[in-house]
Amino acid sequence: MAFDFELILAAAFIITGIAWGIDRVVYHPKRKQLLVEMDPEAVANLDSNAKLRLADTPKVLLEVKSYFVIVAVIFGLRSFVIEPFQIPSGSMLPTLKIGDFILVNKFEYGVRLPVLNTTIIPTNEPKRGDVVVFKYPVDPSLNFIKRLVGLPGDKISYHNKRLMINGKLVDQSLLEELPYSFNPNKEPVKLFDENLDGVNHATYNSYRWDKRLEGDWVVPEGHYFMMGDNRDNSSDSRVWGFVPEENLKGRAFYVWMHWSSWFSIPSFKNNGLIK
Incomplete structure (x- = not known):
């Protein structure tokens, strides 16, 4: 459990x-x-x-x-204002690293009842490009963090490592080809700058090809499509489907510490807002 x-x-x-x-x-x-x-x-x-x-x-x-x-x-504080989380995996690299400690704005998407997560006071609508913490649809006892890519009604396509939303390719530019990456796979990657409705952020693409991560989807009403920034090393909506609105917990907005393991020294040099 x-x-x-x-x-x-x-x-x-x-x-x-x-x-x-x-x-x-x-x-x-x-x-x-x-x-x-x-x-x-x-x-x-x-x-x-x-x-x-x-x-x-x-x-x-x-x-x-x-x-x-x-x-x-x-x-x-944890239920209605700010909740801390630690990043457990590399699915959001290079934006968030394994061991990053982050803060999540709990009232960004509405004031919600603790545990039940039911909205009692609406506030803001989720926006494309937000980094969101949510309850994993397959097992709601688990918290996941991904980037919101698809809004209700959107048509999402992902083929040949390119993201398309509503028939338009998402703008991206190659920043660097890295011989290896600081993720668990330790493989060469391409570092891109991607623009989601004005939200610029970095993504990784590996040289591997995985047909399971490709497809076409239409986001149902009341649901959202999530993807990891580490595009070829992320279990996200391409694998397990859409995230219901009631599963949203808040928007991740700040990295306040990095501590990769019990035997390492905590670091504060990369603290800052999450893009």
């Missing part, structure tokens, strides 16, 4: 919140009354922990409820 941190955090928020509520309604009034009835000098000699233990307040309840505020803050 995949590690679903969002679900675990939501459960922690509910459990600590219930503990806080029970203490506030049941035990807090009793403690307050006891403190009023006690001798002022005795009250002055009690530390904060001793005061909390008055009225036979269960120790477990106090321990659990003590985490409520910090859990609530983290849960709120």
Whole structure:
């Protein structure tokens, strides 16, 4: 089973919140009354922990409820404002490297209910060229990150390593031929600059030929077509299909750290906005 941190955090928020509520309604009034009835000098000699233990307040309840505020803050920030992710694969090279730590704008595509991911307050529409984090359609417990290439109603074609949208070839220019690349395949690649509706970004194409990544698609309403910038080393909508709107989690906008492994030194030299 995949590690679903969002679900675990939501459960922690509910459990600590219930503990806080029970203490506030049941035990807090009793403690307050006891403190009023006690001798002022005795009250002055009690530390904060001793005061909390008055009225036979269960120790477990106090321990659990003590985490409520910090859990609530983290849960709120991750659910509605900004969520951090780490890049686990090379599918978005050269834009995002394995080990990049990124920030995702959670309200870019609407304020959504945690876990359920249902939009409750619409904000902006997804745009072609956005780098998007979404729930993997095949297994929603997994988070994927790709570039949004196709909007609802678009006709997408990918043949001979060229991308075509609605009958028009996407502009690209060759920047460099690299003898090898810093991806898991360690193979020669061509580095291109691609323009998606005014969004310029870099892509890799290898010299290999994979017919499975070629085809023609029409994007259904309420869905999006995603592709990795590492075009020949990306499992994306060409392989597993379209991404429903309700699976979108947010737009990746900033790299704040790179840490490739536990035995390496974190780096901040390539921090910056994601193009």
